[in-house]
Amino acid sequence: MRLLKTRHESGLRVNILPKSGFTKKFAGIYIPFGSVNTVVRYNGRSVRLPAGTAHYMEHCVFSKDEGGGLLSRLSAMGANANAFTSFDSTMYYFSSSENFREILDVYARAVMSPYLGQDRIESEREIIIQELGMYKDNADNSAFNELTANMYSRHPVRYDIGGTPDSVRRIRPVHLEAVKCTCYFPPSAVLTICGDVDLADVPDLSEYSVQNKTIDETAVNDLHFGTVNEPLSVLKRESRMYMDVAVGSFLLGFKNQQTAKLDAMTRSEFLRYKKRSELLLDTLLGEASDAFEYLFKRGLINDSFGVSAVYLNGASFIMIGGESNDPESACYEVRKILNEKLIEGPDDRSRNDFDLKVKMSTGDFVRSLDHVDSLGMMQSRMSVYDLDVFEYFGIYDNMDIDEAFNDLRSAVSDEASSEVYVFRKKR
Amino acid sequence: MLNKDISRGIGLGVFDGCHIGHAELILALVSKSAYLDLVPAVYTFRNHPSYVTGDTGRISDGILTDDAERDRLLKEKGVADVIYQDFTETFSSLEPEEFLNDYIATGCNAKLVVVGYNFRFGRDRKGDVQMLSEWGMHNGIEIIIVKPVMYRGEPVSSSAIRKLIRTGDLRYANGMLGRSYRLSGEVIQGQRLGTKLGFPTANFYPADNMCLPANGVYVTRLFVNGKCYDSVTNIGNRPSVPGRTEQPVVETMILEGDIDLYGRKIDVEFMCKLRDEMQFESLDLLKDSVSKDVARATEYHADSEDIRVLGIRDNIKLSGIHSRRFATNILSISIILPADKERVSEYKLLSRVLTATSGKYPSRNLLINKMNSLYGAVINCSTSKSGDALTIEFTADALHCWDDDTYSFKDAADLLFDMISFPDLDENDCFKEEIVEAEKKGLISEIRSRENDKLKYSLDKAMAEYAGDSVFAVRAFGDVSVLEGLDGERLKRAYDRMITSGYVYAGIAGRFDRKISDHVLDRLADIFRANEPERRIVPGVFPGYFYRNSDPADKSEIRDVEQTKICLVLENTVGNVSYRNMGITLMNEILGGDVDSLLFRTVREELGLAYSVFSFSVPQMNALIMLAGVAGENSETAVTAMKEQLSRIRRGDYDDSIMISAKTSLRSMLVQSSDNLRDMMNNWSASEMRGSYTRVEDLIDEIERIGKDDLCRIAAWYKPAVSFIVTGKTRKSRIKQQG
Structure with a gap:
């Protein structure tokens, strides 16, 4: 193919x-x-x-x-x-x-x-x-x-x-x-x-x-989409929303401090950055992490908990969150754990987990080739980067957790973060 | 002697072949019997009546199923008892009323009788369905007359199937049967001429009274000792070799290699015909022709993505869909148990506990890492509820192999089996409380969060109102009050019940080979207790249908929402109990199942009342559901407009282009389902539930034959049952002002 x-x-x-x-x-x-x-x-x-x-x-x-x-x-x-x-x-x-x-x-x-x-x-x-x-x-x-x-x-x-x-x-x-x-x-x-x-x-x-x-x-x-002079800091550090929900939720966002550097990267450099960041965040906070297990066992999160990142020209950020019966404690713990992990850096367990996630990700990619529509959609999305899906496969080579840690450390900062809580509104 | 204290629902007929028409009759029998609390039984004859009545024209082509096979097939479809009557001269001379009074009403204590539309009975076949209906009315016995079931425009009947088999049209005959036609026999010692020619065969003479396919060569599958082999079969009188036989002989060659089957009982299933029987002038010519037959049969088997039985061990069946198109395999293991409020919650929680950790990998990290090491194998366990039955499904979805041979699907299958068979238990042999508690908290939080989505909430509330306090009201995601009382000990009891008393069936799809399928079958038999030999687990009577006995209800609730959420539940008051739901599917597609539907076109596009408006049907609940999110001030207009769209279908008041579009859309969906392993597995699973297989092309044919009049009739079955509307505060103040 x-x-x-x-x-x-x-x-x-x-x-x-x-x-x-x-x-x-x-x-x-x-x-x-x-x-x-x-x-x-x-x-x-x-x-x-x-x-x-x-x-x-x-x-x-x-x-x-x-x-x-x-x-x-x-x-x-x-x-x-x-x-x-x-x-x-x-x-x-x-x-x-x-x-x-x-x-x-x-x-x-x-x-x-x-x-x-x-x-x-x-x-x-x-x-x-x-x-x-x-x-x-x-x-x-x-x-x-x-x-x-x-x-x-x-x-x-x-x-x-x-x-x-x-x-x-x-x-x-x-x-x-x-x-x-x-x-x-x-x-x-x-x-x-x-x-x-x-x-x-x-x-x-x-x-x-x-x-x-x-x-x-x-x-x-010369499509001109407007340039903005966006500061590195955030506008507001916290929001509390009250809605007609049965279970509350939280979102913790980190404004990527390296946005300008990302904008200047070549497409393949950027894709490698994106993938290794995803894999590292999954290693640190995903379902197999001790952080997830700790939060889950304490009833602070459910299966909706997740991590994702948005990368746009001039705006990149990481989001962590999900439903919680105690959104404030959950958010506090997540932030604390992430900071500790970033200070500690990679250990044997995270190195092993990261390598296995690379293996999983390559398997997922091959499995996605089974479906005409998912393959087509994947290629369509690659159009953003003017790449083809098979080149994309190459980004898995030499994925390095140390590099991923460095990326993440320089991307996130508590000062440039914001928290949003959704609480149950009294009826 | 029959126990006359037992009240029975009786299905009357010969049931030769147990074809798709019989399946509809049995479904009506078992579901209505469940509703009336009767034991569903079939009253039939040990020998075909035509042997006594002399009307041998009906069976001159032979019979389709012997007693044992017919018994098995009836029980597989939910029949509890098969009552055999010897069809003698004396019996045949009974007057119709005498037969009904003495044998059915008194002898069987029948409270319900179900027959086919053309059923005749009594002396000289004088009794007919009209007479039966009148008799039922006078005697307080409910009578159901099942309409003819059509296959490609022809009514399905045993005699039509016999004719098709006799002419060698096995594909058509199999479509009417809902399975592949099968002949059985004991392998005899032949002249070993086939072996000398390089084509060893297992030969047998089928029973004299069986319907035999026309002489010729067929693509077949051979079953022996619970295993299935791709094969090619010649049936005929061996005109080209010495020792021509008078009685046709079945000669089957296993394509995978020579297996000595002498003296064994084998079954041969016929897929399609390759050629007529021919007489060859020399053995070389015969050999050339057989080589070509073998090549064509091999190609057919390799390219066919039909569902096939791969093997049966301890009555646990492993089916397969072999396909070379995918890099992935999917293994699915389903366990069916009766559903009730307690069990649904127990198994929902158990499904999470069993996939959180395992005995071998006692932490989330270790277990997920193991899956990741298998190139992202996805091992899952889910529960679902269909009628009054609960299904627990385990799946392994993983690559077939990796280039460097360090991994194969067998590793993923083994991980799944290890997770089922070696759960993570404490020293008291119970599930670890720490894990149970964590999963319980997570699950309860997820159930509660369903309320966050007010459209889902309106649906949940409407369905609870619709189904009342019956088992049908229990939702598959579990109940918070039950979950709160569960602990590791109770879950262990639920686990033991699942292993020892569930009805188990399994399927595998993809590139798998015999090594993998044999291994899967071995492990299934090791883990699960054997299925009941005859009657499959039929919770209540499976599939249980819901019959509602309440007045219509209009409910609403005021919440803090921007948009009003509308859920309308309509009930099929005729209670269309059928495996053949394409009419309902098409009607729903036109109503609101697609973007070219009446709800979308009218409520959204023309009236601009809603961004999201759609419908879906839940056949086993006899329900049709319409959902919409609208601006508060438009809710009444929207409800009226939504109901009006169904009325338009009743009147046939819509453009033909919408019907054509709906058919195109369904056809497309069905065709495309063959490009997705999971969809193929779902089709297999549905076939397994109803005990017969419907090919995609037959479903498409069924859709194409549906006319506007049919849909007018189907739409008229539905009457408003429940509405549940979640409104915002603006509406509340408006109501206050009006009030």
């Missing part, structure tokens, strides 16, 4: 991962535009976008029309289609076992030419506000938004990917038009197809390529 990379004459970058013997085929269209991209250059001037514009755009691509909307149309052709907006990109994807070429043609054309009539924009607005309402009832989501808002004073990561009801109400056709013209066209997108597929499946999107657009040429190669 190997990846075929090409650039279509429309300017579309194409990744083809042939995997025969499977009926399922996958396609993902990666658009390098997400919620943190709050400024675009359009017709020679900067357009500042309200929070949630990228997510609104995703809705507009799928918005209803006389025929029931794109999703209905794709579904009727046999596609299981969906999309998501993240901080730094928007991904449109589907899998199907029939009509693959036709579905991809319809889908790709819809992505490249979202209809942005006032009627359609308005019809989505209320649905999006409903969606935000749904997330607001979710304690995890609310805690996450609170944490990013605490940690970041300027970087747009501090806003919910979907924006707020107010920001969504401020989104105008001109904002969406600006996004459409700068990001939703072939040269800026990456298409990944996987399964029993070949180049002939790739639709000709030349009509949407830059030559046919009447936009400012400079906007094509």
Whole structure:
């Protein structure tokens, strides 16, 4: 199995991962535009976008029309289609076992030419506000938004990917038009197809390529997403939220102090950094760690406890947390344990655990190749780094726990951390 | 003599073949018997009635199952007793009423009688279903007439299956049977001509009265001593060699190599036909042809990802789906036990305790490190509840091997077996309190946190209201009040019960080889006590169906939420007890199972009332559930709109394109399930539960044949049963103002 990379004459970058013997085929269209991209250059001037514009755009691509909307149309052709907006990109994807070429043609054309009539924009607005309402009832989501808002004073990561009801109400056709013209066209997108597929499946999107657009040429190669001068410190050290929950929770966030260094890394350096950090955090606080066992046995955490990290241009942070009957004690203990571990450095046990986690991770990677859609999605996500999945496999070579400890020590600082507690509100 | 103090549900019929139509009848019998507290029994005949009535045309093709096989298959489907009647001249001359009064009502103490739509009985076959229904009404005996079951548009019947077998269309016949057709016999000493030609075979003469496939060569599987072997079979009169036989002989060659089976009882299952019987002019030509047959059969077996039985030991069956497409193997071991409130919680906690540590790896760290050392093998234990049965499933999901041969799937399977068989116990042979307490706290915290998600909460509350205090109301995730009282000693008792009294079955999928499957079977037999020889564990009567006996209820609760959460539960009042639920599945797909559904199109897209609105069906609860999160001020409009979408299906008031889209979507989902080992395993597990296997292409065919009228009928079965609405404070103040 190997990846075929090409650039279509429309300017579309194409990744083809042939995997025969499977009926399922996958396609993902990666658009390098997400919620943190709050400024675009359009017709020679900067357009500042309200929070949630990228997510609104995703809705507009799928918005209803006389025929029931794109999703209905794709579904009727046999596609299981969906999309998501993240901080730094928007991904449109589907899998199907029939009509693959036709579905991809319809889908790709819809992505490249979202209809942005006032009627359609308005019809989505209320649905999006409903969606935000749904997330607001979710304690995890609310805690996450609170944490990013605490940690970041300027970087747009501090806003919910979907924006707020107010920001969504401020989104105008001109904002969406600006996004459409700068990001939703072939040269800026990456298409990944996987399964029993070949180049002939790739639709000709030349009509949407830059030559046919009447936009400012400079906007094509010089996407400007706005730079921010984000301080290393956090805005707020602690938040306490009271919600209608049965079990409380906590989130402990560390603003990565090495963000500037990360931004300057080569892609493969960065991926190795990311992977070894993940593996180290899992070694120190994951299910097999003595920290987990200690907290779990004391009833301070349950299986929802976890560690994750977000890496964005100009904003990187680590989050630790989960549900707890005593969120404050749990958070206190986690912070204490992490600090102790970082001071002690690696010992025989953590070295052994780390090596086994590398082994597990390589096995997981090979197992993921069994699934057309997970393989396709993995490659689509790799588009961010312009890498192919098989190169990615190479990052497991020579994973070094000492290096990982050094990375983590220089990344986290108690002074640049924030805690969010969700407590049960008395009814 | 029958004990007449026992009240029985009686299934009447010959049941030759125990095909998928019979399975529907048995399901109606066992589920209704459970509801009425009756013992489900089948009243049948030791010899086929046609031998006495002289209507031999019906069985001129032979019979499909002998008494022992029929008995086994009926009991496997939940029948408790099989009552045999000798079909004599005297018996055949009974008047229909005489038969019903003396033999069924009095003789069997029947309170329920279930028959097929074309059942005839009594002298000259005068009695029919109309007469039976009237008799039941007069005598206070409930009668269920089971409608014809269709397979690819044709009604399923034993005679249709016999004809298909006789013409060699085994694939079609097997579809109607729900399993592969099987012939059995004792291996005889032949002339060893096959061995001389390089193709050793095990030969037997099947019983005279059995239905024989048309003469020819077939892809088969051979079963001997609880093991299964890929094989190729010739059935015929051996026209090309000396010693032509009058009676057709079954000659089976095991593809894996020569095994001496002389004198052994073997079973041969027929998958499909390769060619007709031919007469060859020379032994060389015969040899060439057999070589080609062997090559084609080998290829068929290698490429076929059909579910197959790999072996049976102590009545514990190991099934397999062999596939060369995946780098992974999955081993699944299921144990079924009767469910009640206490047990569900015990086993939920036990499932966590057994995977937290083990006797060999007595800490989380050691156990997880062991899994990591096996390239991230995932060993899991989960519990689920289906009707009144609880299933505990252990799985090992791991790579088949690693390039340097330092690891193979056998290591992962062994870790799983060690975790089951050597738990981490204290000096009193009980589970360690420290571990039990920690897992208990974690589990209770997770159960409580379900309430954090108010949509889930509204569903939990609605289902509790719907199922009342029956065992069906018990949710698989456990009950806090029960969990709080559990300790290491009680868990050990639950563990012992699981090992010694559960009904066990296992499956393996992926690249596994015979070495691994034999090893798995050995270990299963070592750990678990043998399954009951005949009747499988049927908690209550499994699968138990829920029949609700309460009035509709509308409940609501005011909580601190931004969005109102709506859960509507509709009850199938007709009580569609069936293994064949594709009609309900399609109806749900149109209602709210997909993005091209009426709920999505109307409630979300047209009316803009909800971002998330969907539906799903729970067949064993006879329930259809609609869920939505809406702005508080829209909740009443949304409830009306949601109910209206079901009414539209009842009226057939929707565009044909939605039906086409729903069918496409289901077809796609079914086809794609063959690309995922776990989905394939789930399909196997469902087949194991119902005791018959349905191929994906048959399910697709069933969907394609469903029309709008069918869906109007199905939608009309559902009536509102419970609504549970969680509203926010704004709504509360509005209610106050209105109030």
